[in-house]
Amino acid sequence: MTSPLLEPPTPAQRILPFIVGCALLMQMLDSTVVTTALPAMARDLGSDPISMNITITSYLIAVAMFVPVSGWAADRYGARKVFIAAIVLFTLSSLTCALSNSLTQLVISRVVQGLGGAMMVPVGRIILLRTIPKHNLLKAMAFLSMPALIGPMAGPPLGGLLVTYASWHWIFLINIPIGMLGVWLILRYVKELPAEAQIPRLDIVGFLLSAVCMAALVSGFESLGHGGPAAWISIAIIGTGLLTGYLYVLHARRHPNPIIDLTLLRIPTFRAAVLAGNLCRFAVGATPYLLALLLQIGFGMSALSAGLITFVGAIGSLLMKMAAPRILNRWGYRNVLTFNALLTGASLAACAGFTPEMPAVLMLGILLIGGFFRSLQFTAVNTLAYADIAHAGMSRASSFAAMAQQLGISLGVGVAAEALNLSMAWRQSDTLIAADVMVGFIVIGVLCALASLAFWRLSPNAGETLRQR
Numbered sequence: 001m002t003s004p005l006l007e008p009p010t011p012a013q014r015i016l017p018f019i020v021g022c023a024l025l026m027q028m029l030d031s032t033v034v035t036t037a038l039p040a041m042a043r044d045l046g047s048d049p050i051s052m053n054i055t056i057t058s059y060l061i062a063v064a065m066f067v068p069v070s071g072w073a074a075d076r077y078g079a080r081k082v083f084i085a086a087i088v089l090f091t092l093s094s095l096t097c098a099l100s101n102s103l104t105q106l107v108i109s110r111v112v113q114g115l116g117g118a119m120m121v122p123v124g125r126i127i128l129l130r131t132i133p134k135h136n137l138l139k140a141m142a143f144l145s146m147p148a149l150i151g152p153m154a155g156p157p158l159g160g161l162l163v164t165y166a167s168w169h170w171i172f173l174i175n176i177p178i179g180m181l182g183v184w185l186i187l188r189y190v191k192e193l194p195a196e197a198q199i200p201r202l203d204i205v206g207f208l209l210s211a212v213c214m215a216a217l218v219s220g221f222e223s224l225g226h227g228g229p230a231a232w233i234s235i236a237i238i239g240t241g242l243l244t245g246y247l248y249v250l251h252a253r254r255h256p257n258p259i260i261d262l263t264l265l266r267i268p269t270f271r272a273a274v275l276a277g278n279l280c281r282f283a284v285g286a287t288p289y290l291l292a293l294l295l296q297i298g299f300g301m302s303a304l305s306a307g308l309i310t311f312v313g314a315i316g317s318l319l320m321k322m323a324a325p326r327i328l329n330r331w332g333y334r335n336v337l338t339f340n341a342l343l344t345g346a347s348l349a350a351c352a353g354f355t356p357e358m359p360a361v362l363m364l365g366i367l368l369i370g371g372f373f374r375s376l377q378f379t380a381v382n383t384l385a386y387a388d389i390a391h392a393g394m395s396r397a398s399s400f401a402a403m404a405q406q407l408g409i410s411l412g413v414g415v416a417a418e419a420l421n422l423s424m425a426w427r428q429s430d431t432l433i434a435a436d437v438m439v440g441f442i443v444i445g446v447l448c449a450l451a452s453l454a455f456w457r458l459s460p461n462a463g464e465t466l467r468q469r
Contacts, residue, residue, distance in 0.1 A: 013132050015189050017140040020124035022182050023087060024144065026175050027117040030059060030094075033159040037168040044168070047103045057222055058107050062114025064214035064406050068259050069207055070122035071399035076199050079130075079395075080192040083123045084183055090116030091179030097172040122402040129386055129394040130193055134465045141383040142324045157308050200257035207259050209248040210403075216241030217407060221414030231421075260403065261396040264389070269462050270397065272337075273385035274404045276454035279447050280341060280377050281405060282412030283348055286444045287370075289413050290437055291351070293420075298434030299356045312364050316371025324379040333387075333463035337380050337455035344373040345449025352438035352445075380463075387463045412444065419443040 034041075038052040045052075074082050093113035100106035125144070132140050162170045220238035252258035265271045288310055295306035328336055347370035354363055382401075389397045423436040 017143040019185050023120045023124050037159045037163045040163045040168045059110040059114040061215045062111045063118045064218040065211040066118035067403045068210040070119050071395035074123045074126050075395050079127045086116045086119035087182050094172040094175035098169040122398045126395050126398045138325045138466050142379045203259040213241045213244040218410045221410040269384050269387045273381045276451040277381035278408035279451040281408035285409035285412035286416040290440045294437040312367040316368040320372050320375035324376050334458040338452045340377050341452035342449050344377050345445040349442050349445030352441040384463050416440045
């Protein structure tokens with residue numbers, strides 16, 4: 001007889017990755033799609049493009065602050081209810097963003113939208129992790145990793161298209177039909193998860209410390225990457241985040257149920273996926289940022305043309321969708337993560353060789369192959385994190401992983417920006433040129449490749465519960 005653990009996925013299990021993937025795509029797009037629309041939004045709202053940057057940072061800070069509480073909320077009020085509420089909140093706040101008549105109204109709407117985004121993706125992932133058996137999790141997470149890669153690269157060209165041929169309002173209005181579809185699919189296919197036996201009280205002190213830590217770190221790294229205040233102010237903000245993070249560690253050691261469970265780092269697979277995996281995630285935030293600078297400032301391309309070239313990397317991610325489970329099942333997590341980290345780093349460093357005279361086919365080929373390697377790496381990292389997590393710990397693990405991912409992406413932008421600044425300082429110039437961006441690609445590529453050292457220390461059987469034989 002067929003073991004229940006090896007039964008094929010049900011219709012609900014098959015549709016669930018699509019639902020969570022749509023939520024993740026909305027969140028990732030809203031982190032980047034606004035960038036190209038800032039001048040048009042500034043004109044309509046009577047502001048200037050520099051001041052409009054707050055619409056980006058306010059959203060990212062709100063997401064960072066409320067991600068840690070998502071797991072507790074899912075356990076306390078029911079994951080299905082919180083998932084629906086988060087999508088509804090995100091969708092309604094998208095509508096109020098489009099209807100905003102002033103910068104203040106827009107910023108308030110973006111904060112609320114960030115709150116919805118912070119709950120939406122981690123809670124959706126909790127439902128997926130606790131619904132789909134581990135032997136089917138690899139295929140589900142392979143699908144789910146695509147929006148995380150496509151969103152940052154698709155955001156700028158999509159924003160450019162909407163602003164050019166419609167208006168900036170449609171950047172937010174496109175979320176409404178997606179959100180409505182998501183709610184309908186949840187009501188139709190997703191059942192509420194069984195309630196936990198005993199839900200501890202919310203760790204208020206831990207929530208406040210983690211919220212300040214995340215908000216400070218994300219805003220500090222973002223300001224470094226996107227030319228915010230003076231560098232010393234950004235460093236002071238990051239220092240505040242590190243201090244509150246240290247205070248949280250001291251608090252978590254004494255609290256019986258901390259909001260972020262640091263004991264999860266004792267699990268080798270989770271520790272490698274979060275810490276070494278974040279070196280690989282530097283590429284998610286840094287690659288679109290560096291490519292936009294190289295193609296627009298270094299090569300003199302338009303924002304739309306540069307965005308379309310950047311999107312080729314997302315196509316490589318799509319091509320990996322079907323191949324990733326087969327590769328991991330064939331060669332195992334340790335081997336794939338170790339050697340693919342080197343290939344991912346090499347593909348990033350190869351972008352440093354781009355020149356205006358390089359044939360377009362060769363440039364697009366490097367970006368396509370790089371997207372292929374990155375997709376495989378993130379699929380492996382995102383599934384390995386949950387390989388040895390008990391069923392009852394999925395909520396805490398999802399919140400922790402989402403928090404780390406948010407930090408990794410922002411840190412990648414900050415590290416790339418500092419590499420550019422150091423390169424300009426070495427040349428004793430205040431003007432960015434293509435050679436500075438090339439240094440950024442090499443730095444990010446080397447850091448990504450260094451993750452292979454941590455992955456090689458994994459057990460040869462790491463992730464065995466996820467593999468299909």
